[in-house]
Amino acid sequence: MLRFIFGRLLVLIPTFIGVSIIAFAFIRLLPGDPVMLMSGERVMAPERHAQIMAELGLDRPMYIQYFDYLVGLLQGDFGKSIISKRSVLTDFLTLFPATVELSFCAIVLAVALGIPAGMLAAVKRGTWLDQTIMGTALVGYSMPIFWWGLLLIIFFSGYLGWTPVSGRISLMYFFKPVTGFMLIDSLISGQAGAFKSAVTYLILPTIVLATIPLAVIARQTRSAMLEVLGEDYVRTARSKGLSPFRVVGLHALRNAMIPVITTIGLQIGVLLAGAILTESIFSWPGIGKWMVDSVFKRDYAVVQGGLLLIAAVIMIVNLVVDVLYGLVNPRIRR
């Protein structure tokens, strides 16, 4: 097992270097330099422009810039924002918990609803219930979530006034972040109502972000389940007179879990992609919104560092999923 993990880690190294080259190269290729953006409609003298480019180290040959960057990376220096001048890593660490919190809630929602729905559909295969569930799942799977988010805001926040529009918690509450997770911090703070407030702010973004994974998980569960239900040992169990739900619960579910776990693992990338849109719509202060804003602000350093950090997170998550998968199913370890 250790060897398996170690092997996986080794493979990550060239990938990570490749990722760093790509992140670096992209950003150098962006048209329009950030110094020009600083001045906006106002005009900067060419000499001054050159001087600032030099101060930012943007005038040196690419490979030297890359080398410096790599050396910095090894020392844990992901660069500084060209605009705010804050450290990219610090900003990432401040904003990342917000994304994790949202993604975690979304995946929990997706699993909590998706697996039972998929199982129900499989057991009741061919009935109107199956068709309704699968139809809904397909609609969810086909949903343009940016539009979905807008509709939910119009209806629940605008028309009904049930949920807050954007943010993470009512601004009435203020406490120093301890974990960065608003749900936990609001409990720690001990302020009355803070936790409830944090929950109400989470509802809509969670629904929006969970939509696609929920649909995928429901569909996967159903087909994995159907496959397992068709297998001999389940048929045997059923012929022995076990009730269908008992069969499902005991035997089939465990065997159907393997493809489902993989799907959940694969959804992390999808989730982060979805987070970009969801966070933009709900002004959720996470890394998705941070990246989009930085792309538009041409903040080279942030886009570069952010891409790299996000890629690292995805690679680590995939590694963990791989390892878990290996634990559940020793055959693939080889």
Next chain:
Amino acid sequence: MKKFSTLVAAATLATLMSGTAWSKTLVYCSEASPEGFDPGLYTGGQTFDASSRTVYNRLVEFKHGGTEIEPGLAESWQVSADGTVYTFKLRKGVKFQTTDFFTPTRELNADDVIFSFERQYKADNAWNKYVAGASWEYLTGMGFPELIKSIDKVDDLTVKFVLNKPEAPFLANLGMDFASIMSKEYADKLQADGKMELLNQQPLGTGPFAFVAYQPDAAIRYKANPDYWHGKEKIDDLVFAITTDAAVRAQKLKAGECHVMPYPNAADVDELKKDPNLTVIEQEGLNVAYLAYNTTQAPFDKPEVRKALNMAVNKQAIVDAVFQGAAKVAKNPIPPIMWGYNNAVEDDKYDPEAAKKMLTDAGVSGLKMKIWAMPVSRPYMLNARRAAELMQSDLAKIGVEVEIVSYEWAEYLKLSKEKTRDGAVILGWTGDNGDPDNFLDTLLGCNAVGGNNRSQWCSKEFDDLVKKAKVTSDIAERTKLYEQAQVVFKREAPWNTIDHSVGFIPVSKKVTGFKMDPLGIHRFDGVDIEE
């Protein structure tokens, strides 16, 4: 040390917690994250709102809701007869804010003033490069490095600015955000601690609100400065809730999650006006949007051609479609609320027939041109694409074929400056200091060709007038010169002046004393809120 900081945190928490019970909190839904907190480094309005207009003061201040100058940290000042020496008498007993990150030991003095400026232009000042790529955009843009000969301390409360030449707009420039006065004592301490970058993260000044905390991309918190020289503010806590989407901001305001919001969508204004809990404050902006022809290229080098094109465009239609009426058609390059505006100037009349004839008379037929449309929304031009599409269909009616082009914003700014640029460019300007010089010379002067002068237009007649006005100190005299300059401008038509936008700020009815500023800044001094 750790124990201490926990203590401080606990204390802050305690004040804030008890605060929720009785303190007055005003929430402002701001439009973007501040770039940082040192106003000298940046140009974004959201940065100024979050730093210079809350935490800091300046020697002179713009009157709240206007562009006139009034005493700020300087109680009074004198200008020498030749207009090159300005002597400021500082207010006595002005205290810097006491926060959990710094406790000042002395009051404001001349050293603070000198530090605040010298750091921005003296290359040998330790603070000149305290962050990588500090461009000191505004100070440089206002020409201070060439203008200022020296800044001298006469005594603790007297500072003397010596200029290389007379400059009429100088005093107004000192009211601008980059001229905010910082605490030298605080800066020295940061320098000694080796944490200079904190100056841009934890601002400390003499202003009405003291900085408490910034949660990136989410919120900024301030508390009223109890030692404010103007007296403590009526509200206790001020929160900026950063909300980049205008539609979301409007939703939050309606839901009572914030009390004031800037830049609503033009489309939402009517709806917001109907809301019984809101008041929508209206203020004509100190701005202009224009279409600048490249006057160095044929056939746009002929004033008749430019005039004909101007006459073919229905500007009212642009104002209706882009601003839903929330703008005024512009006839002069400066906005009507600015002194020196020449209302006697007649705009080119919308008349496609006459325009077509003028074009034929000028010997132009089958004209093809490019119109550059900005990729971003600015207060003076919310949607340049849409405006360009309207111009395109208008110009098609007189037989001019228009191709709309756009570039990424930084590219756009750069390429549009080039003298050989192909096509007319949509752009605009928001005034910095309320002085006509800031529009007329900055945007149309001969020395701005290849730079801010996007029409590459150099008229000696026009230039002489604005250059003379620049060194004249008598306002009546200057007004006359600027009025003449506007007549020349209209005759020569280097631009099609499009619009001056009207700004709206929807405010909760609970809020009193909020005023909109023509300079596009948002101030919360003098504001109160009923519970």
Next chain:
Amino acid sequence: MAATETKTAAPPSGLAEFWFYFSRNRGAVLGLGIFLVILCLAIAAPLVAPHSPSEQNRAALLLPPVFAKGGQLTYLMGTDPVGRDILSRLIYGARFSLFIGLVVVSLSVISGVLVGLVAGYFRGRVDTVIMRLMDIVLAFPSLLLALVLVAVLGPGLVNAMIAISLVNLPHFVRLTRASVMTERTKDYVIGSQVAGAGTLRLMFMTILPNCLAPLIVQATLAFSAAILDAAALGFLGMGAQPPTPEWGTMLAEAREFIQRAWWVVTFPGLAILITVLAINLMGDGLRDALDPKLKRS
């Protein structure tokens, strides 16, 4: 030689068999129907659209749809802020969305299959390099990568399509590679190899046709995903640029009217949803129809 040719030629009952399985899935047939309607609308856009997509009627700005108060019969779905007919723009928009889907799928299928074939057929070092490269692409969230790519290439429809094709690539490469690796060792391949078939012939004529089923299913999914991604990019302001009546771009432009004119927000989104849903329904049917074959081979 002759043996390989009979192998590649589809059995005469293939299409009928396919349709038999496909039509058993009522959803798939429905999806196909909707898709055909959208396709016809897109092709015949100039004939069916009541107005030109760029014609501005300045007397009819932000008119509500016909069934709402104040709507006019000439503008069934109302008008946008510069007085263009939303229905006509949506019909023309269908052209863009289908075109995007087609281009993206073609680009990523062709290049993905080529690369995947090479990797799966030759294995060894080539395979390792290719798969590492694909890992790198997969290490970024697809939308983020596409967003940055478009920012680099410059916002616009063409660049958006290139970016989306690129981020789609690894899926096709992996899928092709996996199928090729399974097929590679099968008897019929070894047989034709022994019979003296050249590498190219083996790759394209012998192995590839037998890997098509999963590719077709994946291509259908990629088609709908491409439409969604392009719309998302358009929504973020990095896709097709206005005044192109691309649905996502229309949504982005409409965003400021979310409070005042629900129809400019609702209809483009609905158009995206319906199109993507129809294609996904078809995809499900395709999978059902092609799956039994897969199992038998």
